[in-house]
Amino acid sequence: MASDQAKNAGAVAQEHHMPPYQAYGAYSPPFPVYYDPSHPEPNGAPHPAPPYIYHHPPPGMMYPYPPPGFPPYAPPPQTNFQRVKRKQVKMACTNCANACKRCDEHRPCERCVKYGIPETCVDGVRKERQKGIKRGPYKRKNKSGGSDTATSPTHNATFETFSSTPTEANGDSAWHPPNGVAQGSATATPAPASMPSFPPPPPEGGYYPPPYFYPPPPGFVPPPEGQAPVEGSPNSGAPPPMMPYYMPPPGYYGPPYYGPPGVPPPTMDPAQAELQRTSGPPVDHDPEVEEIPPPAPKTNSKKRSRVGKDGQPKAKKTKVAAVVQESSTSSGTTGGSDQASEPGHGSPTEIGDA
DNA sequence: GGATTCGGACCGTCAAATAC
DNA sequence: TATTTGACGGTCCGAATCCA
Structure with missing residues (x-):
């Protein structure tokens, strides 16, 4: 049930803490982002109180993902959308x-x-639950190594909404801005001076320091402040829909992270974080992450026979x-x-x- | 074509198993 | 004792079917 709890925690956190993002460029991340204390907030606004910080990328911020060794941004499948959790009444x-x-x-x-x-x-x-039922030995989840590690429920819940995207198999680790613009080229927005080199090793807490942001969806590069998006680019059109963005590297507890304001994010064991950082991301699948599989083709398997469990035809019911x-x-x-x-x-x- | 039925996916809870 | 796990007991979505 841990996974269930994780999912629930994510839903709750998301429900209770959705920062007031405002549109930035072509999109704004629907998740909290840690801030860099050395980097000014947009419009000179004061930093929110740490450690639970958020903001959208300031104008001109470059999207440094992915770091070397991490797969390129892969557009999420059309079906990989956020699932709205069904709410049940207690009784x-x-x-x-x-x-x-x-x-x-x-x-x-x-x-x-x-x-x-x-x-x-x-x-x-409500019927009383049966008691005294013997169970077999439990299969403990592997807590060390691997992408399916049992990390904090909050952390896992974090990625429920922004489920990981499939890893491209071509081994290309560079993120390619749209329209053939090379990353870091003159056309791309320059990184602020405060932008540290990427990727720095995770600090003692096991997560990368800010400011790291997801890259925009393919075809989207935040235009420099005061400049219009490149003509013909998706930026020049309507804002893109909210999509899951790039999965951050393992051990990075930056965006997206949901949690109560004022509560620091969970940290990962530094050794484990380093291991994951150096061995590559488990991007393709995390069993703790609720991925929305492609909808199964419609079949007629749900043909009902109108036959009761006892094999007898069920009596028809009129409306009344x-x-x-x-x-x-x-x-x-x-x-x-x-x-x-x-x-x-x-x-x-x-x-x-x- | 709207109303009804109901298979089965999904959800919340909690006792047993396990870790500390 | 605290935490995790897994399954029970339940809700209700949505396709199939009924019926005016």
């Missing part, structure tokens, strides 16, 4: 539960009101009958956990009831 009313429909916290719930059966909108009785049944079911189950009378589906729990 659906019996009517909604039987109908497998969304319920809400209120009683009567919206659905019961809609069907005119608010009086039957009551919580069911369904509502009535829901009502009767609810009134019949409020006093106990026996769900044997509920309609065919929705009773995987029946298995354990015997």
Whole structure:
């Protein structure tokens, strides 16, 4: 469940701490970014209080990714979008539960009101979890080395939204700005004087110091302040959609990092960070990261036979009958956990009831 | 074409297993 | 004792199907 918790933590953190980014150039990162104390904030604004710092790249900031030894930015697959986590109510009313429909916290719930059966909108009785079930030995996750290390849940959650992008196999470690512009060329925005050489070894904390930012999506280079984007470049058009950006090198707990304001990011064991830094990124897959696989081709595998578990054809329900049944079911189950009378589906729990 | 059904993916919780 | 793991018990999405 750790992964679940991690995902939840990420969702919560994201929900509660989304800095007020403003548009910068063609895009602004939707994640916190550490600041470089030696680098002035845009517009001369004071630095936010460390250590939880954010800002968008100041005008003229260059995107130094990727460092040597790290793969080039790979455009995220179209399907690698952020998944909106489904929110469940703690306890659906019996009517909604039987109908497998969304319920809400209120009683009567919206659905019961809609069907005119608010009086039957009551919580069911949650079955008690079985106890004393013996389990086999647990498979402990490998905590040392590898990309699937069990790092801090917060850290892993960090990457839930910005899941790693596939690593290109061509071994090209340079990030190529768009339109054939070589990285660091005159056309690209110059790096500020305060920009340290890249990549510096991770400091004692195990993460790289700021300011490092993700590169913009392919085809996007923040134009120098006061200058229009290169004609014909994507910058010159509409702002790009928010996309997952480049995955930072392992051990770097900079962007994106979500967490409570004022709470420093988790740090990695320096030895491990160095190992990962020198051995290359585990970019292609982190099992802790929730990746959105390409949607499976639609099939007809969901053909239902309208046959109950006992092999008997299920009785059809008319609209009224369904509502009535829901009502009767609810009134019949409020006093106990026996769900044997509920309609065919929705009773995987029946298995354990015997 | 809208309403209904329900398979199964997804979610939250928590006891057992394990680490410290 | 604290943490991690894995599965239970549940919710509800969305395709299939029904029906006016």
